[in-house]
Amino acid sequence: MKRLSQVLCLCLTLALVLADKPDHAGPPDHAKAHGHDNHGPPDHAKAHGHDKHGNDHDHEHDHEHDHDAPDRCTGLEMDAVAVNEDGVPYFFKGHYLFKGFSGKAENSNESFAEMDDDHHLGHVDAAFRLHHEDGHDHDHMFFFLDDKVFSYYKHKLEDGFPKNISEAFPGIPDHLDAAVPCPKPDCEEDSVIFFKEHEIYHFTVKNKSVEEHHEFKTMPNCTAAFRFMEHYYCFHGFKFSRFDPKTGEVHGKYPKVTRDYFMKCANYSEDTDEVERERCSHVHLDAITSDHDGNMFAFRGHHYIRRDEGNDTLTVADIEDAFKEVHSDVDAVFTYEDHLYMIKDDKLFVYQSGDDHTLLEGYPKSVKEELGVDGHIDAAFVCEDNHIVHIIKDNHIYDVELKNSPRVPEKEKTMALFQKVDAAKCDKNGIRVIVGNHFYRFDSTALLVGAKALPDQHRVSMELFGCDH
Numbered sequence: 001m002k003r004l005s006q007v008l009c010l011c012l013t014l015a016l017v018l019a020d021k022p023d024h025a026g027p028p029d030h031a032k033a034h035g036h037d038n039h040g041p042p043d044h045a046k047a048h049g050h051d052k053h054g055n056d057h058d059h060e061h062d063h064e065h066d067h068d069a070p071d072r073c074t075g076l077e078m079d080a081v082a083v084n085e086d087g088v089p090y091f092f093k094g095h096y097l098f099k100g101f102s103g104k105a106e107n108s109n110e111s112f113a114e115m116d117d118d119h120h121l122g123h124v125d126a127a128f129r130l131h132h133e134d135g136h137d138h139d140h141m142f143f144f145l146d147d148k149v150f151s152y153y154k155h156k157l158e159d160g161f162p163k164n165i166s167e168a169f170p171g172i173p174d175h176l177d178a179a180v181p182c183p184k185p186d187c188e189e190d191s192v193i194f195f196k197e198h199e200i201y202h203f204t205v206k207n208k209s210v211e212e213h214h215e216f217k218t219m220p221n222c223t224a225a226f227r228f229m230e231h232y233y234c235f236h237g238f239k240f241s242r243f244d245p246k247t248g249e250v251h252g253k254y255p256k257v258t259r260d261y262f263m264k265c266a267n268y269s270e271d272t273d274e275v276e277r278e279r280c281s282h283v284h285l286d287a288i289t290s291d292h293d294g295n296m297f298a299f300r301g302h303h304y305i306r307r308d309e310g311n312d313t314l315t316v317a318d319i320e321d322a323f324k325e326v327h328s329d330v331d332a333v334f335t336y337e338d339h340l341y342m343i344k345d346d347k348l349f350v351y352q353s354g355d356d357h358t359l360l361e362g363y364p365k366s367v368k369e370e371l372g373v374d375g376h377i378d379a380a381f382v383c384e385d386n387h388i389v390h391i392i393k394d395n396h397i398y399d400v401e402l403k404n405s406p407r408v409p410e411k412e413k414t415m416a417l418f419q420k421v422d423a424a425k426c427d428k429n430g431i432r433v434i435v436g437n438h439f440y441r442f443d444s445t446a447l448l449v450g451a452k453a454l455p456d457q458h459r460v461s462m463e464l465f466g467c468d469h
């Protein structure tokens with residue numbers, strides 16, 4: 001395990017360095033991805049692929065949005081799901097594509113033009129990113145449309161494609177329902193699991209043969225499938241189940257509603273336990289802080305999660321209920337002298353901490369005027385008994401002395417390790433920086449700034465919130 005994690009760190013560092021190059025993978029909104037797992041062990045997907053201001057804003061500027069585009073929060077049945085080279089999930093519906101966990105649909109042909117040219121892109125039947133480290137097609141994305149398969153690497157169609165499915169994947173039928181990669185050691189050899197109606201095909205990549213062909217009896221017919229954070233998910237209708245790729249068994253309380261765990265929405269399904277949903281959601285956090293009593297507040301979309309010091313019970317509430325003026329979608333939050341400082345776009349809101357959060361008079365104010373940094377901040381934190389707020393924006397950290405007036409950044413440093421973070425907090429256990437579904441610990445800001453290799457990776461869902469996966 002030790003060796004593996006060293007290799008992982010090395011590869012990630014490399015990947016992060018590569019990620020700095022302008023020609024790196026794909027469309028501009030993904031250039032900020034935090035590295036990828038190309039050569040690392042399967043799906044330690046670091047990447048993150050959207051930024052929280054990202055999808056909506058960028059797209060409003062970049063593309064004309066088509067008003068018939070489906071809304072991912074209405075309970076869609078996805079046609080296909082795959083994780084791209086940067087670890088960003090792509091959800092396909094009709095000729096639309098949703099990138100990441102939030103934001104609007106775009107036309108799939110903007111990212112994968114040839115699928116449209118060659119084949120009217122009505123919908124994608126199945127999609128996956130291949131894991132086959134010994135092969136030339138490692139990390140290629142494969143798309144299945146009727147009887148054809150397309151192979152892309154970094155959004156470029158590979159020579160010789162599209163091919164007939166029967167040629168590229170002998171033994172696999174046309175008109176598939178779903179497909180998911182199953183690398184070693186999850187499956188005995190690097191494989192792909194294909195789904196069509198009730199039939200399951202285990203395809204071994206190295207010798208291109210179908211090893212097993214059976215039924216996963218306890219599982220519903222999958223309309224889409226994907227592997228994420230080392231787990232296997234079958235999507236059926238607007239729900240999903242997590243399954244064991246070898247046996248097809250579903251363990252635990254499934255099916256669950258897809259949008260509750262994989263989409264950032266204003267409203268979720270009413271019969272889902274909201275604590276369980278926020279605990280296990282894959283949607284990235286917007287902001288996190290602990291107050292001086294050690295009570296934690298984590299913000300995501302329209303909701304926040306609270307955990308009191310010395311009490312493992314999480315509570316979930318609408319941001320609207322406690323922090324009415326902020327409403328939702330916070331950029332950054334920090335605690336200083338019994339106040340919660342909440343930043344959203346270019347505004348700073350200051351609330352009394354404690355049980356009754358009242359907005360201080362005169363707020364919101366401009367972030368630029370109050371803290372000397374332009375708005376659209378990614379994260380901010382104050383370490384215990386300190387008067388400096390560390391403000392993170394892209395790969396920069398600005399230190400602002402809160403006792404000064406006017407407050408202006410005194411130091412600006414550049415992080416080598418992260419191009420973009422989602423949230424960060426500092427408490428008696430040090431600094432925790434959250435990037436996508438993971439967080440990393442650092443003992444000081446100097447170590448965070450100076451870090452060249454990723455420290456141990458922790459899962460937000462498990463280690464911050466106590467979800468079981």
Ligand SMILES: *[C@@H]1O[C@H](CO)[C@@H](O)[C@H](O)[C@H]1NC(C)=O
Nearest residue numbers: 095107108109110113116117
């Ligand atoms: C993509 O598809 C849309 C809708 O089918 C079409 O209007 C548009 O012209 C296509 N764009 C490209 C670049 O092919």
Ligand SMILES: *[C@@H]1O[C@H](CO)[C@@H](O)[C@H](O)[C@H]1NC(C)=O
Nearest residue numbers: 147148163164165166167168
């Ligand atoms: C692909 O399938 C079509 C239709 O079944 C067939 O006509 C064609 O020869 C096949 N191409 C190859 C390269 O096998």
Ligand SMILES: *[C@@H]1O[C@H](CO)[C@@H](O)[C@H](O)[C@H]1NC(C)=O
Nearest residue numbers: 196197198199220221222236
């Ligand atoms: C699953 O597929 C089988 C065919 O293999 C079909 O008979 C059955 O109706 C399907 N089940 C659902 C729920 O669609």
Ligand SMILES: *[C@@H]1O[C@H](CO)[C@@H](O)[C@H](O)[C@H]1NC(C)=O
Nearest residue numbers: 188189204206207208209211
């Ligand atoms: C392909 O590889 C698998 C796994 O090593 C093996 O079980 C199978 O017999 C091989 N199939 C052929 C046709 O060589």
Ligand SMILES: *[C@@H]1O[C@H](CO)[C@@H](O)[C@H](O)[C@H]1NC(C)=O
Nearest residue numbers: 071073074265266267268302
């Ligand atoms: C969410 O639900 C509330 C209350 O039911 C409703 O007023 C609001 O319009 C919904 N928001 C969206 C985006 O559907």
Ligand SMILES: *[C@@H]1O[C@H](CO)[C@@H](O)[C@H](O)[C@H]1NC(C)=O
Nearest residue numbers: 308309310311312313314315
């Ligand atoms: C923990 O917090 C929950 C929810 O706020 C509360 O109901 C419970 O009494 C608390 N338990 C302890 C031991 O403080």
